[in-house]
Amino acid sequence: MYRETPHPIYLKDYRPPEFLIEQVELRFELDPEHTRVESRLALRRNPAATRGDGSLRLHGEQLTLMQVAIDGHALTPAEYRVDAEGLTMHRVPDRFTLETQVEIHPSLNTALEGLYQSGDMLCTQCEAEGFRRLTYFLDRPDVMARYTTTLVADRTRFPVLLSNGNPVARTDLEDGRHSVTWDDPFPKPSYLFALVAGDLRAVEDSFVTASGREIQLQIFVEPHNLDKCDHAMRSLKKAMRWDEERFGREYDLDIFMIVAVSHFNMGAMENKGLNIFNDKFVLARPDTATDVDFDGIESVIAHEYFHNWTGNRITCRDWFQLSLKEGFTVYRDQEFSADVGSRAVKRISDVRTLRAHQFPEDAGPLAHPVRPESYIEINNFYTTTVYDKGAEVVRMQAALLGPESFRRATDRYFERHDGQAVTTEDFVRCMEDASGRDLTQFRRWYEQAGTPELSIQSKYDATAGTYTLSVRQETAATPGQPVKYPFHIPLTIGLLGAEGQALPVWLAGESAPPAPGTRLLELTERAHEFTLVGLTERPVPSLLRGFSAPVRVRDDLSDADRMFLMAHDSDGFNRWDAAQTLHERLLLALTDDADHPIPEDYIAAFQRALRDPSADRALLAEVLTLPSETYLSDRMTVVDVDGLHRAHRQLTRCIGERLRADLLAVYHDSAETGDYVFSPEAVGRRALKNLALAYLVRAEDGEGLALCRAQFEAAHNMTDVMAALRLLTEQGGAAAEAALDAFHRRWAGESLVLDKWFAVQAAAPRADALTRVMALLHHPDYSARNPNRVRSLVSTFSNLNQVRFHAADGAGYRFLVGQVLELDPANPQLAARLLKPLVRWRRFDPERQRLMRTELERVLGSGELSSDVFEVVSKALA
Ligand code: PHE
Ligand code: ZN
Secondary structure (H helix, E strand, O other): OOOOOOOOOEEEHHOOOOOOEEEEEEEOOOOOOOOOEEEEEHHHOOOOOOOOOOEEEEOOOOOEEEEEEEOEEEOOOEEEEEEOOOOEEEEOOOOEEEEEEEOOOOOOOOOEEEEEEEEOOEEEEOOOOOHOOOOEEEEOOOOEEEEEEEEEEOOOOOOEEEEOOEEEEEOOOOEEEEEEEEEEEEEHHHHHHOEEOOOOOOEEEEEEEEOOEEEEEEEEEEEEEEEEEHHHHHHHHHHHHHHHHHHHOOOOOOOOEEEEEEOOOOOEEEEEEEEEEHHHOOOOOOOOOOHHHHHHHHHHHHHHHOOEEEEEOEEEHHHHHHHHHHHHHHHHHHHHHHOOOOOOHHHHHHHHHHHHHHHOOOOOOOOOOOOOOOOOOHHOOOHHHHHHOOOOOOHHHHHHHHHHHHHHHHHHHHHHHOOOOOHHHHHHHHHHHOOOOOOOOOHHHHHHHOOOEEEEEEEEEEOOEEEEEEEEEEOOOEEEEOOOOOOOOEEEEEOOOOOOOOOOOOOOOOOOOOOOOOOOEOOOOOOOEEOOOOOOOEEEEOOOOOOOOOEEEEEOOOHHHHHHHHHOOOOHHHHHHHHHHHHHHHHHHHHOOOOOOOOOOHHHHHHHOOOOOOOOOHHHHHHHOOOHHHHEEEEOOOOOOOHHHHHHHHHHHHHHHHHHHHHHHHHOOOOOOOOOOOOOHHHHHHHHHHHHHHHHHHHOOOHHHHHHHHHHHHHHHHHHHHHHHHHHHHHHHHHHHHHHHHHHOOOOOOHHHHHHHHHHHHOOOOHHHHHHHHHHHOOOOOOOOOOOHHHHHHHHHHHOHHHHHOOOOOOOHHHHHHHHHHHHHOOHHHHHHHHHHOOHHHHHOOOHHHHHHHHHOOOOOOOOOOHHHHHHHHHHHH
C-alpha cells in the first residue's frame, strides 16, 4: 500500500544481475497459520556484470526474518538491513552459501500471490514477483537456478505434497507429519517455482513421446471433482502430440502435473512440471460446463503446456519481454485450436477478442507497446496487448516468412536459446537468420503502441483492364508516443470475379499471372499503389484475408459488394467479416435514426445464408451474430449507450420476426440427439440452434419463449440450459424467477456452476439490473474472497451489461468504485482489473464523462491504494 507516488521501472535501466544463484535448497514446514521457510542458496558473482559496492540486496516482502547466515556464520544485526522490500547484506564474498529462515502466514494471504490457502489446500502463485513472498531471493527472471524442495506437513490434512520436477524422497515423521522432497533438474527462474499441499485426488494417464519416453500425467483435484477431469486430460494429450508434430517440441521431465484450485487471480500458471489452474479451466462435465467452457479448457491446457518450451526452457530476460513468452504461446495455442477444430471459426473468435478488447486498449490511456518501456506494477501488464497483439505480431512474422522458413526460425530459436533468459529482439533475430529477411522495420510492432488504420481506395479501368488499390496507413498518437512511423504490414488479398470465382492477383510489371487465389502484399510506406492487371471486369476485392494484420480497415466497398463477399468469398474469415460490417453499418445507422429502413436485400442475404443446407453451422452462427454493444461503442466517436441498446433490440427483433420460419426450421433441425459430444460440428450446431432461439425469443410473439422454457426443462447439457436460462432471465417475470430458483437448487455446492447463476443475472439488461447485482452481493453464496465469484457478478455487470452499467445517473460507476475500494486492500490485482471499464471514460458524453471522472478521482483521493490500482487510475486520468 502506498502513501507516496510509486515510481516507474524503465526498460532502459536494465542491468544484468550482480550475483547468480546456482543451486537452491528449500524446506517448507507448511501450516496455514505459520509456515516456516528455510532456504540455502549457492551464490556467486556474475562475471558478466559490473561490480557494485560489495553489498548484496535480495527481494523479500511480508516475510518475518528469523535467521540469516553466510557460509554457516549467523549475521549480526549490524551486518544486514531489512526493509519492506528486501534484505541488504553489507558485505558478501564472491562465492558463498546463504541460509535464511523466515516465517509467513498463508491463511492471511488474500492477494493470492505467494503462498496462500484455497479452500483446504495450500498453493503458490509466483509470477511475476510472488516468490519474494516465500523467501529472500533474487526474484528476477534472468536468475535461473536448480531447485531442490522439501515439503513437510501434517499427513492427514495434507496427504499430497507437490513441487516442481521429480519426487526423490518421502518420509513419515514421528509427529504425524510427513515430508516429500522434489528435485527439478532444469534451471528455472523463481517465478516458475510452485508447491501444492492438500487432500487431493489424481486422475492419471500417460503419454509416449515421439522419441519413445513414457510420461506420467496427473490432474489433481478435490475428491468431489474427480468426475470432471476427462476433457482436460484429453486436451493435454492432444496438445503434447501437436507440439511434437507442429513445432518439434517434446516434453522433458518424466511427470507432468496439473492442479485445479478454486481461488486464482488469472486463468492458469505454467510452473515447471506443475501447472496450477483456475479450476474453471480444468473441470468440465457435459451437464456442468458449456461448449465455451470446453473450448476454454482445451486452449488454456494447451497454452500452459506449450509454455514448457516457450517460457520455461527459454524464458524472459526481464518483464518488459513478457510478450516473448506470452505472445508466442498465445500464437501457439491459437494454432493448436485452429488445427484441432475449425480454423476460420477460431480466427473469428480471436479477432473478435482483439477488436473488442485490444483495439480499445490501444486507443485509450493505458495504450502501451507489445514490449512496454516502463511500468509501475508489472501485474498490470498482463494485458490483451502483450498477449493477443503479441500473438498477432508472431503471426505476421510467420506470414512474412512462410511456413517452412518460419519453422526453421522457431527451430533455431529453440536450439540457440535453450536454457537462457532472452528478449523479443533475440526472437526476431532468429526469424531473420533463418529466413534471410530484414525485419528492421517490422520491429516497430514491438515498439510502437496504437492500431494502424488502413484506408483502401479502389479504381477499375475497363479499357486498360487494370484495378488499382491505393493503400494508406496511419496510426494515431498514443500516450508518450506523439509521432508514429509506418509499420511493415502483411496485407493478404484476393480478387473475385462476377461468378464468385477466384481471379489471379497479377501485379503490373509481372510477365505472367500467378495462379488464381490469395496473395500477400507488403506495406512499408505510408502510402502504396498496387496496380493489378489482366482484369476484364471490375473484380470484388477480398481485403486483409484471415485478418493478416492487427489493423483497422476503411475501404470503399458497397453493401452489395459485402453481400457478394458474404456469399462467395473462399476465405471463411472474410465471409464473416463482410457480414459483420453489414450488421455494424446498419446498427450504427439505426442508433442515429430509429427510423432508418432495414434494407430488404440485407434480410434476404441472411435468409439465403440460413437456407443453405451445406453451410458450416458454426460459421453460419458467427455470420448471423450481431456485433456486441460494447464492440459497437468502440466504433462511435461519442458512445450513445441508450441508442445502441435500442438499435440492437430493434434489429434483433426485426430479424426474429422477418426470418421466423427459417429460424424455427433451423432450431428444430438442430435438436440434440443422443449424448453430448464436444466436436466442432456439434458445437456449431448448438451455437446455431441457440442463436436461432435468441432471435425467436426476441421476436416476442410468445412462441420463442415457450421453446425456451421447454429447452430449459429438457436439456441435459449446460450449453443448452444456459442458453435458455440467459434468455429467460433477460425476459424477466415469474418464468425467469422460477428457472433461476430451480437452477440454484439443482447446483448448490457446484461453485463453477453457481458462478454462471450470478453472471446470468448480472448480464441481463433489465431496468433493475444494478439493484439485483447489489442484492446478490449479500447472497450467502457470494464471496469477495473468490475472484471467480467476484468476476461473475461485478465484472460481468460492468463489462457485459453496457446499458445498465452506464446508466445516466452514474449509479453503476459508484457501485464499481465501491467494490474496487473494498477489494483493493485484500486483492490489488483483482481490484485493478475491475477498474478497466472506467478507463475509457473519455469516449462518453459530457455528463457521463463527469460522473466517471468523479468516481476515478474518488479512487485516487482515497489514500492508501495498491500500486496496481494507483497505476491504472492515475494513467486513466492523465
Ligand atoms: N503466465 C500465465 C499464463 O499466461 C498467466 C499468469 C500471470 C498467471 C501471472 C498468474 C500470474 O499462462
Ligand atoms: Zn501464458
